[in-house]
Structure formats: C-alpha cells, structure tokens
Amino acid sequence: MDIKEKKLLVTGADGFIGSHLTEELVRRGYDVRAFVYYNSFNSWGWLDHSPEQVKKEIEIFQGDIRDPYGVKAAMRDCELVFHLAALIAIPYSYHSPDTYVDTNMKGTLNVLQAARDLGVQKVVHTSTSEVYGTAKYVPILETHPLQAQSPYAATKIAADQLALSFYRSFNTPVSIIRPFNTYGPRQSARAVIPTIITQIAKGERKLKLGALTPTRDFNYIDDTVRGFIEVAQSNATIGEVVNVGSDFEVSIGETVQTIAEVMGVKVEIETDHERLRPEKSEVERLWADITKAKQLFAWKPNFSGKAGFKLGLQKTAEWFSNPANLRLYKEDRYNI
Incomplete structure (x- = not known):
C-alpha cells in the first residue's frame, strides 16, 4: 500500500x-x-x-x-x-x-x-x-x-x-x-528508563526504583x-x-548499570515499595520474536543487541540531560 x-x-x-x-x-x-x-x-x-x-x-x-x-x-x-x-x-x-x-x-x-x-x-x-x-x-x-x-x-x-x-x-x-x-527522548517518567536517567541527570546517586529482576525487550x-x-x-x-522489538532481553538491574556506565557515574539502588507492582501483576519476562515482521515487510531493528541498546541509551540520556528537557520532569516524585 x-x-x-x-x-x-x-x-x-x-x-x-x-x-x-x-x-x-x-x-x-x-x-x-x-x-x-x-x-x-x-x-x-x-x-x-x-x-x-x-x-x-x-x-x-x-x-x-x-x-x-x-x-x-x-x-x-x-x-x-x-x-x-x-x-x-x-x-x-x-x-x-x-x-x-x-x-x-x-x-x-x-x-x-x-x-x-x-x-x-x-x-x-x-x-x-x-x-x-x-x-x-x-x-x-x-x-x-x-x-x-x-x-x-x-x-x-x-x-x-x-x-x-x-x-x-x-x-x-x-x-x-x-x-x-x-524508549527514547520524550518518554514519560512513569517508565523505568526515564526514571533512571532523570534521577542521575539531576544529581542523584541513590536511585529509587521498583523491581530489578524482570526482563524487558527495549x-x-x-x-x-x-x-x-x-x-x-x-x-x-x-x-x-x-x-x-529489539530481539534482545535485558533485566532492569542490568539496564540501571548500563545507563550508569553511559552517563559516567556510579549508583546505588534503593527499593521504593510504592513502585512495586502487586506480586501477581508483575510481568517477569518479555522478549519479542520478530520473525513475522522480517517475513512480512523485511523489518529489523537498527538498535539491536547489547551494542544497539547502549547506543539507544546514549541518545536518550543526551536528550534528557539537556537542561531545557530535564526541567520538564519531576525526578523527586513517583509518577504513576
């Protein structure tokens, strides 16, 4: 079409x-x-x-x-x-x-x-x-x-x-x-990657986060x-x-460490129980099979694998670290 x-x-x-x-x-x-x-x-x-x-x-x-x-x-x-x-x-x-x-x-x-x-x-x-x-x-x-x-x-x-x-x-x-x-520039702080980046960009080194073990395909x-x-x-x-999807699975904990590496800082993690989903509601594992997209219209991700994820995080962190963009976010408040 x-x-x-x-x-x-x-x-x-x-x-x-x-x-x-x-x-x-x-x-x-x-x-x-x-x-x-x-x-x-x-x-x-x-x-x-x-x-x-x-x-x-x-x-x-x-x-x-x-x-x-x-x-x-x-x-x-x-x-x-x-x-x-x-x-x-x-x-x-x-x-x-x-x-x-x-x-x-x-x-x-x-x-x-x-x-x-x-x-x-x-x-x-x-x-x-x-x-x-x-x-x-x-x-x-x-x-x-x-x-x-x-x-x-x-x-x-x-x-x-x-x-x-x-x-x-x-x-x-x-x-x-x-x-x-x-993920990427402009994403709401209700999502985990902007939550991590905005806290670091505003000077926090003890990050308030929810569950770290679930995996996602970012x-x-x-x-x-x-x-x-x-x-x-x-x-x-x-x-x-x-x-x-990216055809790459990574845990939230690993994501935190990759973002910290990209932004050149060391961080600690503090569990904020308000950010935890109810036990039966937490989705523990997501990883896309993208075979169908490849077959139907020859789509594949440019930001794939660990290297692609790191590059995407770098671009995202650069956008959020711009003071004009960062001031749009309230990193000290949990955004449901």
Whole structure:
C-alpha cells in the first residue's frame, strides 16, 4: 500500500510514540492530520516541541478519543489511520481502571466504527507487549497466550480483539502492531528508563526504583516508528498481529548499570515499595520474536543487541540531560 499520496490521521499524536511518528511522517512528505487531546491550555503535547518547519505542515485536530462524533469528524477524508491514543500507565490502571475501559476499549471502538462507516482504507491499531503477561516461553511469538496481569493489559487485549473482530466481521482493513518496550527522548517518567536517567541527570546517586529482576525487550523509538510505517505500507499485514522489538532481553538491574556506565557515574539502588507492582501483576519476562515482521515487510531493528541498546541509551540520556528537557520532569516524585 503506497501511503505517499494519502491523507493520514495519527491519534495520540501528542504522546511519546505518536509525536515521533507524526514528525517522521511529515519529514517523509506525507499529508498528516494529528489528533491531540483537547485541553484548555491549547497544548499539543509533545508536538509543541517539534521543529517549527514540522509544525507548519501538521493539521491539528483537538478532541477526545472517547467521543464517537469527534473521532468520526477527525477521520473524515483520511484514508489511513494510525491509532495510538490510549492510557498506558500500569500503576494508574490500578487506581482508575474505569478510565482505561473508556479510553482504550471505547476509544478503539469509536475508531473502528468510524473506519467502517467512512470506508477508511487501513487502520493500524497499536497493541502492547503487556498483553502477553509473563512469558511462558521466549522469544514470544504473536500466538503466545494473552494474559492480563493489570487492568491496563486487560483493556488492551479487549481493544486488540475488537480490532480483529471488525476485520473478521466486516472486512475492515485492520493491522495490529505490537511494540515491545519502546524508549527514547520524550518518554514519560512513569517508565523505568526515564526514571533512571532523570534521577542521575539531576544529581542523584541513590536511585529509587521498583523491581530489578524482570526482563524487558527495549526497542528504541526510531525502530518503533519505522515499524509503524512499514506495517502501514504492507498489504500482507491486514488482519495480522505483528511484534516489533529489539530481539534482545535485558533485566532492569542490568539496564540501571548500563545507563550508569553511559552517563559516567556510579549508583546505588534503593527499593521504593510504592513502585512495586502487586506480586501477581508483575510481568517477569518479555522478549519479542520478530520473525513475522522480517517475513512480512523485511523489518529489523537498527538498535539491536547489547551494542544497539547502549547506543539507544546514549541518545536518550543526551536528550534528557539537556537542561531545557530535564526541567520538564519531576525526578523527586513517583509518577504513576
């Protein structure tokens, strides 16, 4: 599918991955409408920090993914939709699960129903590796059992299944991209890598963290964005779920030490019990099998293995260490 001449909509364009994806689409010369969350500050989220030449090329739509009428209005005249709008913080899903049902499930339903009504040519729906829960085997194939170990994961499983149901019931052209733990500039401090980096960058050497033994497949933002675009362009992805990861497994403890090495410091770790997930909710192991992505559209990560991870961390630490960026974060407070 050639998306060059098509009108594209990105929901969640104001967020971490969404803003990077929107910018890359604009740089490639695509016609982009960015759906951002309405607020009285007229903030476009992370798109406010985009280069001026990029912002000039973006059509902004302010709305709420929970509003079916606004979603349909945003999607009108768009031929392809990248659906990223979601609530993603796991601890906050313990606190306010009802908002996750409304945003992640009902919001996705609004996108799918509008796509069906408007005859949208393709919807790229965003999943998450959290739907797998603790790996029963590694690397994790797309056929791995789905296990909701948090309200967040439960709503994402439901959203994924809604998307597939529209494909099977109505032939709605849906592709599901399942990114593993994306990291990079702009990521929220609710995630572990920004939590580590911001504490170090602000002078802390005794870091407050949660569990250190779980492993993750950390994927640098540039690779994730390329994955989104490749999924959109490939006709072979319609009706399919595709993992996008680094094909590299590393523990949180090892990640702390690698970041400390990259930033040239020595650190100690203090367990902050507020940051620990409930025992049965902690996902202990994630590691993506990316064979399907390689087969369907020849995607593979540029930031792979230990060397690639270290390079990605260097780029991330450089961004966070910039005083203008660092002041946007509250490293002394736990962000759920």
